[in-house]
Amino acid sequence: MTGDEQATLTLPALGTRRNLREEITQTLRAAVISGELRPGVVYSAPSLAAQFGVSATPVREAMLDLVGEGLVDTVRNKGFRVTDLSEKDLDELSELRALIEVPTVRRLAEAGVAPEVLDELRPLAKEIEAAAARRDLIAHVAADMEFHLRLLALAGNQHLVETVRSLRARSRIYGLRTLADRDALVPSAHEHAELLDLLAAGDADGVERLMRRHIAHVRGIWAENGEGS
Known part of the structure; x- marks a missing residue:
């Protein structure tokens, strides 16, 4: 694929909302x-808008939001290109995530989380698995992001949540498509339900082990496929 080719994505039709x-x-x-949006490919707002079934204006505005987050760069008179990351970048992002997320979720287990609060997260855990089963990678990642940020928000530190949001957004999981095609994504997705069960049991050691495995697993998906630069 050349740098200026447009890729057809599996994007939901959004309509007017x-x-x-x-x-x-x-x-x-x-x-x-x-x-699903790859480095080196230029994506135009009109092309993406056509796949969403909306006008180009909200898509262009959304892409500018991602420029502000450092996820994409503008390409003059053409569109937007995804910012590339090196192996070192991805390793460092994973390390930072582990340093923040693992002890935070462990503290939640030690302090105890009310069953009804955990129950509010279970539909998201199910959606992560359902998206994995139907190989909807975009929905899978979106639900995964929401799950972890809502879980971390229980610690009561909004700055921590925003930091993790940024770290997760800047990460890349290029091997998800390969994993989905091998029907191997659902077992990884099930870790979210396992995490909620461990939190319900107050198993702080189990929570820490699973969180470390989960973050390492996500990083390993990328490394296994060797698609970084």
Whole structure:
């Protein structure tokens, strides 16, 4: 694929909705993280808008939001290109995530989380698995992001949540498509339900082990496929 080719993505038709720009931004962010939007390819707002079934304006605004997040760069008179990351970048992002997320979720287990609070997260855990089963990588990543950020928000530190949001958005999981095609994505997705069960049991050691394995697993998906630069 050359740098100026447009790729056809599996994007949902959104129509006219409230917070359309925010919804498009979330979807495109997930497309970047999952590797459905690839580095080196120039994507135009009109082309993406046609796949969403909306006008180009909210798509262009959403892409500018992603420029602000450092996920894409503008290409003059052409569109937008996904910012590339090196192996070192991805390793460092994974290390930072582990340093923040693992002890935070462990502290939640030690302090105890009310069953009804955990129950509010279970539909998201199911959606992560369902998206994995139907090989909808964009929905899978979007639900995964929401799950982890809502879980971390229980610690009561909004700055921590925003930091992790940025780290997760800047990460890439280029091997998800290969994993999905091998029907191997669902077992990884099930780790979210396992995490909730461990939190319900107050198993802090188990929570820490699973979180470390989960972050390492996500990083390993990328490394296994050797698609970084």
